[in-house]
Amino acid sequence: MRGGSNYESGTPLVELRINEGESFEGFLRRFTKRVQQESIISEARRRQHFEPPSITRKKTAAAKRRKSVKATLKNM
Structure with a gap:
């Protein structure tokens, strides 16, 4: 994850300055x-x-099972 330490340290997550002559729409897009x-x-x-980590592991395992079943059915 990029910038993960910013979440805990209390520093700004994104810091941008508006450029000279830049419209608000352009700044918002950026x-x-x-x-x-x-x-x-x-x-x-x-x-x-x-x-909890146990739930995360269960979800990951279920996703792997779904993916393997889908791949198996596709190859039949």
């Missing part, structure tokens, strides 16, 4: 792109509700 690159929104959604 800001949105940076937020997506840093995956801030997805990280916030992931952290919104705590999920």
Whole structure:
């Protein structure tokens, strides 16, 4: 994860300055792109509700099972 230490340290997650002669729309577009690159929104959604490691492992295993079943059915 990029910028992971920023979440705990209390520093700004994204810091941008508006360029000389840049419109607000252009700045907003640049800001949105940076937020997506840093995956801030997805990280916030992931952290919104705590999920114990055991549940995370179960979900990962279930996803692997679904993927293997899908691949098996596709190859038949």
